[in-house]
Amino acid sequence: MVNLGVKLKDLSLKNPVMTASGTFGFGEEFEDFIDLSNLGGILVKGTTRHHREGNPYPRMAETPSGMLNAVGLQNKGVENFCKDIYPRIKHYDTNILVNVSGSVIEDYVETAAMINELEHIPAIELNISCPNVKEGGMAFGTSCASAASVVKAVREVYKKHLMVKLSPNVTDITEIAKAVEAEGADSVSLINTLLGMAIDAETRKPLLSTVTGGLSGPAVKPVALRMVWQVFNAVNIPIVGLGGIMNAKDAIEFILAGATAIQIGTANFIDPQVTEKVVVGIEEYMKRHNVQDINDLIGALQIQ
Amino acid sequence: MNYLCLDLFLTDIILLGTMKKLVQDFEVLQRKELNDDHFVLDVKALEPLPEIRPGQFVNVLVKDSNTTFLRRPLSIHFVDYERNTISLYIKKIGDGTKKLGELKEGDSLNIVYPLGNQYSIPNNANTLLVGGGCGVAPLLYLAKHLKEAGNNVTTLLGVRSEKDAVELDAYKEYGNILVTTEDGSFGEKGYPTQHSILEKEKFDYVFTCGPEPMMKAVAAYSAQNNIPCEVSLENTMACGFGACLCCVTETTEGNKCTCTEGPVFNINDLKW
Ligand SMILES: Cc1cc2nc3c(=O)[nH]c(=O)nc-3n(C[C@H](O)[C@H](O)[C@H](O)COP(=O)(O)OP(=O)(O)OC[C@H]3O[C@@H](n4cnc5c(N)ncnc54)[C@H](O)[C@@H]3O)c2cc1C
Ligand SMILES: Cc1cc2nc3c(=O)[nH]c(=O)nc-3n(C[C@H](O)[C@H](O)[C@H](O)COP(=O)(O)O)c2cc1C
Ligand code: FES
Numbered sequence: 001m002v003n004l005g006v007k008l009k010d011l012s013l014k015n016p017v018m019t020a021s022g023t024f025g026f027g028e029e030f031e032d033f034i035d036l037s038n039l040g041g042i043l044v045k046g047t048t049r050h051h052r053e054g055n056p057y058p059r060m061a062e063t064p065s066g067m068l069n070a071v072g073l074q075n076k077g078v079e080n081f082c083k084d085i086y087p088r089i090k091h092y093d094t095n096i097l098v099n100v101s102g103s104v105i106e107d108y109v110e111t112a113a114m115i116n117e118l119e120h121i122p123a124i125e126l127n128i129s130c131p132n133v134k135e136g137g138m139a140f141g142t143s144c145a146s147a148a149s150v151v152k153a154v155r156e157v158y159k160k161h162l163m164v165k166l167s168p169n170v171t172d173i174t175e176i177a178k179a180v181e182a183e184g185a186d187s188v189s190l191i192n193t194l195l196g197m198a199i200d201a202e203t204r205k206p207l208l209s210t211v212t213g214g215l216s217g218p219a220v221k222p223v224a225l226r227m228v229w230q231v232f233n234a235v236n237i238p239i240v241g242l243g244g245i246m247n248a249k250d251a252i253e254f255i256l257a258g259a260t261a262i263q264i265g266t267a268n269f270i271d272p273q274v275t276e277k278v279v280v281g282i283e284e285y286m287k288r289h290n291v292q293d294i295n296d297l298i299g300a301l302q303i304q
Numbered sequence: 305m306n307y308l309c310l311d312l313f314l315t316d317i318i319l320l321g322t323m324k325k326l327v328q329d330f331e332v333l334q335r336k337e338l339n340d341d342h343f344v345l346d347v348k349a350l351e352p353l354p355e356i357r358p359g360q361f362v363n364v365l366v367k368d369s370n371t372t373f374l375r376r377p378l379s380i381h382f383v384d385y386e387r388n389t390i391s392l393y394i395k396k397i398g399d400g401t402k403k404l405g406e407l408k409e410g411d412s413l414n415i416v417y418p419l420g421n422q423y424s425i426p427n428n429a430n431t432l433l434v435g436g437g438c439g440v441a442p443l444l445y446l447a448k449h450l451k452e453a454g455n456n457v458t459t460l461l462g463v464r465s466e467k468d469a470v471e472l473d474a475y476k477e478y479g480n481i482l483v484t485t486e487d488g489s490f491g492e493k494g495y496p497t498q499h500s501i502l503e504k505e506k507f508d509y510v511f512t513c514g515p516e517p518m519m520k521a522v523a524a525y526s527a528q529n530n531i532p533c534e535v536s537l538e539n540t541m542a543c544g545f546g547a548c549l550c551c552v553t554e555t556t557e558g559n560k561c562t563c564t565e566g567p568v569f570n571i572n573d574l575k576w
Contacts, residue, residue: 022549033327060541060551064370067374074559269547
């Protein structure tokens with residue numbers, strides 16, 4: 001028996017495979033396809049302080065080896081989550097993490113404080129890629145100062161594991177990672193979607209209602225791997241790697257680059273059973289390479 | 305609230321509770337070319353098919369296409385429980401549907417199904433089905449269910465010209481079949497909403513699927529004549545089962561997922 005269990009500081013995962021926020025609903029959407037208790041953790045939809053309708057249609061465009069989305073954080077707000085959704089999903093035998101978003105610091109703080117009270121939610125993932133309305137629309141996660149300020153404020157009210165999800169739309173992601181580590185983040189997850197756009201040459205129109213949107217899928221994998229590797233060499237807190245993971249081989253690559261755990265997003269749309277297959281595939285890889293403990297693979301990239 | 309809404313509402317609740325979604329490999333039994341760009345693909349399930357309702361759809365995985373990353377949503381055209389097959393009625397649009405058009409007997413096709421809600425099935429009513437383009441896909445299976453529930457079924461297909469008027473015998477099994485062609489080469493000349501039957505006969509229910517301008521015209525006819533009407537919508541879909549929220553339609557109750565709360569909507573609920 002090989003050991004697949006990993007720890008993100010105090011947070012134990014039975015294996016390193018988690019799902020990416022916004023691609024896995026509340027987990028319920030996948031109950032027909034897989035046994036959620038086989039996963040290390042699930043990330044539920046981006047949750048905000050208040051109800052959000054999200055962006056108008058069209059919200060999605062397929063691109064070479066990937067897709068662009070402009071969902072715009074459609075969700076019913078944190079109160080609805082606590083009252084209606086949480087009681088339905090809290091029995092899952094896996095770590096349930098809530099992805100928390102906001103456009104002003106107060107919203108992040110209030111949302112995190114409410115989720116702090118939920119017994120079966122051991123951690124939140126702070127999504128700092130949303131535009132900061134007060135500072136003129138620039139994303140919190142694109143400057144060290146604003147990233148630090150939101151993490152600092154949430155850290156004061158949130159007592160459990162605080163994961164911070166980093167945006168790749170920056171010049172130097174290690175600076176942001178160091179800034180959130182300094183303010184008390186317990187782990188970082190990366191990457192969120194890369195800003196992109198798609199045009200229909202025939203109609204001369206953009207394919208998304210918002211013109212630009214977030215790119216995900218295998219198209220972003222090399223960028224994501226590079227960023228995980230850079231952040232691994234810059235911080236001491238554990239890293240959760242994601243971006244374009246389609247199979248166990250991709251997952252292993254992220255772990256070798258320094259990720260303690262990984263998340264799977266877009267791949268769930270193409271194969272709703274992919275997460276379970278990745279768990280099995282990681283185990284097979286370990287047996288094939290005679291590795292007893294997954295922890296021996298974290299950051300084990302051999303240069304030269 | 306009219307009876308149709310109520311009907312749909314009740315069946316939806318039952319469905320949501322019982323219908324398990326599956327991901328399975330199917331085997332291609334045959335591909336029938338209908339004309340230059342339409343074909344029907346019959347695929348056989350390796351395990352007994354679950355209950356599939358008219359208006360539902362499948363999401364198929366296309367292999368060997370560099371430009372096809374996501375699955376392709378396709379309506380369920382027909383289900384044959386004796387042969388354990390699903391038929392798909394497909395129009396070649398881009399590389400994904402073109403590759404599906406190259407599948408041969410014995411090839412395998414991975415399918416996520418059954419997805420979406422369903423058309424409601426009244427009893428002993430005079431029903432009209434209006435289809436255009438590849439939007440005719442769900443109407444054959446719907447016609448079968450309507451007939452079995454004791455309804456009188458008239459199917460009205462709008463196509464470009466005679467060569468596009470296909471599978472008419474199949475529809476005849478379940479009722480009356482009428483055609484309009486844009487060039488007048490077959491049936492009545494014009495669009496479906498210009499067909500003389502709409503003046504002559506009084507219908508109790510209208511069901512439609514096809515290009516949006518056609519469905520809007522059918523919806524307008526139904527609204528004017530106070531006939532309950534259900535339409536089947538398309539949208540950009542990444543998952544097909546409610547996980548991504550990429551496929552919303554604006555309704556009177558806010559944004560709804562076309563893939564789980566649709567694709568069938570009552571026109572009263574849409575902001576048309
Ligand atoms: C719920 C649902 C049910 C559907 N049922 C059927 C069905 O039964 N039979 C069927 O043939 N099709 C059906 N479709 C449409 C079908 O999914 C698309 O035609 C298919 O995804 C196109 O894939 P492709 O790779 O061939 O083309 P792509 O490479 O994706 O597209 C090629 C070009 O066509 C455009 N395009 C894409 N989709 C459409 C479209 N629907 N109409 C017009 N232009 C489009 C694209 O913008 C692009 O420019 C359905 C769609 C939905 C959402
Ligand atoms: C449809 C869709 C919705 C998403 N919603 C969120 C979200 O609400 N919060 C968030 O932090 N990330 C969101 N993401 C980003 C993913 O969690 C993930 O970071 C990104 O897609 C890269 O991983 P992937 O290539 O495996 O999908 C979303 C991605 C997609 C495709
Ligand atoms: S296509 Fe993903 S929610 Fe409808």
